[in-house]
Amino acid sequence: MLTEKEPRSRKARSTEQILGVDDDKLDAIYRRILTAVMEHRLVPGTKLVEEKLAGVFKVNRTQIRKVLARLTHEGIVTTIPNRGAYIASPSVHDARHIFQARRIMEPALIRTLVERADKDDFRRLHAHIAKERAARDKGDKHAVIRLSGEFHLLIAEMVGSPPLTKLMRELASLTCLIILLFDSPNVPACPNHEHTEIVELMQRGDLTAAVAAAITHLDHIEATLDLSLPEDTEVDLSAIFG
Known part of the structure; x- marks a missing residue:
């Protein structure tokens, strides 16, 4: 058969x-x-x-x-x-939009994390800040820049939303490029003590103050940058070479 x-x-x-x-x-x-x-x-x-x-x-x-x-x-x-x-070389226009996006997104991440965070979460945040501090003490500028950006990314990762983590990773990386392009010399764009303040307010459950501190922190970073150029600056070649 x-x-x-x-x-x-x-x-x-x-x-x-x-x-x-x-x-x-x-x-x-x-x-x-x-x-x-x-x-x-x-x-x-x-x-x-x-x-x-x-x-x-x-x-x-x-x-x-x-x-x-x-x-x-x-x-x-x-x-x-x-x-x-x-x-990429983000423009002044790009920079303003990126900071605007972060002001909308990061308070939401903080609110969500405060509602669910436990002692271990706050230990992780404080441990990360300790790494930032140690890098500053050693004068390791590259590590300071990276760790400062990763602090914000860590909050997104702890919220546990892959799409938000992905977006925060993009925004943090673009912010690093913006700082490199527009930073004022010798001005610390992301002071370590401001991260500490944000975490301590979160740990106390003072949500309003924590969100306000996060927005102030972003305002401070943006204020250290020279974003005073007009949106569409046209170079006057006659003035330069005439």
């Missing part, structure tokens, strides 16, 4: 087999590039050469393109046809 052949079972392929590298490795590359941005080691306008990055991270150019595409989608990288990918 003829029997119908059973379909040949197909081995499930892992992401690593399909892409040639696992998702964790792509994410690690993405995070290392973001960290370099947040530490001001990759400055606005830096060209990200695919071949060089592939060699550094020991992957192929296809994987690097995937990471760059993700960074481009988030606004951290600008891709110019026939020229390549560059670290």
Whole structure:
């Protein structure tokens, strides 16, 4: 009696087999590039050469393109046809909108976290602030910049909403680029003591004061930047070269 052949079972392929590298490795590359941005080691306008990055991270150019595409989608990288990918250079207009977005988003994150935070959560926040303080004491400027940005990201992560965490990561990275472009020399854009004040107010359950402190903190960061240029400044070449 003829029997119908059973379909040949197909081995499930892992992401690593399909892409040639696992998702964790792509994410690690993405995070290392973001960290370099947040530490001001990759400055606005830096060209990200695919071949060089592939060699550094020991992957192929296809994987690097995937990471760059993700960074481009988030606004951290600008891709110019026939020229390549560059670290973004946010404009004054961009900067104002980013701070506006943070003033809307961060109070909501604080309100949500205060409602659900426990002692361990506050220990994590204080431990992070201690790392910031230690980096300042050592004069490790790159670590200070990165840790200051990661403080705000940590609050988003503790809320436990992946979309909000993703958005906060983008905003924090773009803020680092903005600080690099528009910061006044020798002015600490994100003072450590203001983070401490925010956490202590949250821990006391003083929600109104904690939100007010967070907004004041963002106002202070923006105030240290030179965003006085007109929105669409046209360079007078005749005046420069005439």
